[in-house]
Amino acid sequence: MFGLLDCNNFYVSCERVFNPALCQKPVLVLSNNDGCVIARSNEAKALGIQMGTPAYQLKRVIEREKIHVFSSNYALYADMSGRVMQLLESCVPAMEVYSIDEAFLDLTGITQLTSFGRKIIQMVMRGTGIPVSLGIASTKTLAKVANKFAKKYQSYQHVCLIDTQEKREKALRLTNISDVWGIGHRLTEKLHQEGVKTAYDFTCLPRAWVRQNLHLGGLCVWQELQGEKCLDLEQEEMEKKQICTSRSFGEMVTELSVLKEAIATHAARCAAKLRKQNGCVVSLVVFISTNVHRTDLPQYWKSQLVSLLVPSDDTREIVTAALHGLEQIYKQGYNYKKAGVILTEIVAKVPFQQDLFDEKNHEKAFRLMQAIDQINGFYHECKIRLAVEGTGRRWRLKQEKRSLCYTTNWRELIRIRT
DNA sequence: TCTGGGGTCCTAGGACCC
DNA sequence: TCTGGGGTCCTAGGACCC
Secondary structure, three states: OEEEEEEOOHHHHHHHHHOHHHOOOOEEEEOHHHOEEEEEOHHHHHOOOOOOOEHHHHHHHHHHOOOEEEEOOHHHHHHHHHHHHHHHHOOOOEEEEEEOOEEEEEOOOOOOHHHHHHHHHHHHHHHHOOOEEEEEEOOHHHHHHHHHHHHHOHHHOOEEEOOOHHHHHHHHHOOEHHHOOOOOHHHHHHHHHOOOOEHHHHHHOOHHHHHHHHHHHHHHHHHHHOOOOOOOOOOOOOOOOOEEEEEEEEEEEOOHHHHHHHHHHHHHHHHHHHHHOOEEEEEEEEEEEEOOOOOOOOOOEEEEEEEEEEEEOOHHHHHHHHHHHHHHHOOOOOOEEEEEEEEEEEEEOOOOOOOOOOOOOHHHHHHHHHHHHHHHHHHOOOOOOOHHHOOOOOOOOOOOOOOOOOOOOHHHOOOOOO
């Protein structure tokens, strides 16, 4: 059996752990640049606030309902996620960390699944203060369905088990097709045209039709909903095939010098992620774009592929390549809103490969990068950077309501008044 | 004024080869 | 009347996830 454990309103719950006065109150967490809503407390959901709504459209309701609003604080959320995952690891034979707030658990051989589930939930609550819900079923997709019920109906007390045909059918009849994992809005439209409203209706479609019209991905969902296992636990962390770092700017940017700082910073961040998985990059893409929402201003979107002569994981070489790409696509006279770097072709690192004409001291470069990674890793921020990365003063994110990094920064530890 | 950031996988279609 | 057939590789774009 599979379990899907998911943290309730995760980002909001993290804020509440360190600020209990937020409990029972409507709370929102915003995306980077305080752009749109990415997490809501139940109280905020009850006010009808939808995921993804731009913050400026909510100004009035925020004031009227006294909603507490936070900029996202990823350092805090990532650290809290790590604590939850560590606790889970200690009580199941195997697990897959699926996202920052979700994990699939291998529950093979465990009897009394519901009471076991309740114990896990209590343990996470006691250890971290984060409320979680658990769905249990014979496939991952059904465990996802069960998890929705565990969250939605109080009577389950945060654990929902689907272990019989009757329960499975009943759950599928009560699940909208759009709420099924793997069915996005496009497939929902297509299925609505076929008269499919619920997950149960979907399972009644003939296999051949599903294969032909929804292809392999759709067929996998169809099988899993019947209780036929298609997906397994993925335990080892896969190496990324692409690594991307991009950000919108807090304010619009026109000058090349400012874009250079941003691109250099993103490229350096990509390089650090790359070294973490022992990879080297062969080619990368740099892109810049204006603000697509400002239809009153001239628009420009351009990307440039850059190939490195020798695969590299050296921040200096990756940054140089990225800046080279930027110079080829920069055009004066536009207000830029976003820039990014994508490492598109990644290969495994072969230690100190030497080219005949290569005069670089790879051993020395390796030690330098290692030292930088260690120092930056220790401080949870980039203390050591290239000068071209600048200070970010001119393009920094807007984060007006960020809470403190209670668990990762000594200067921001929680203060208790005496 | 103002709308995030990071990924994956699959498929169709074109280019090219013999 | 009649226009081969089969294969690979690459890329762009679409769809999905959190």
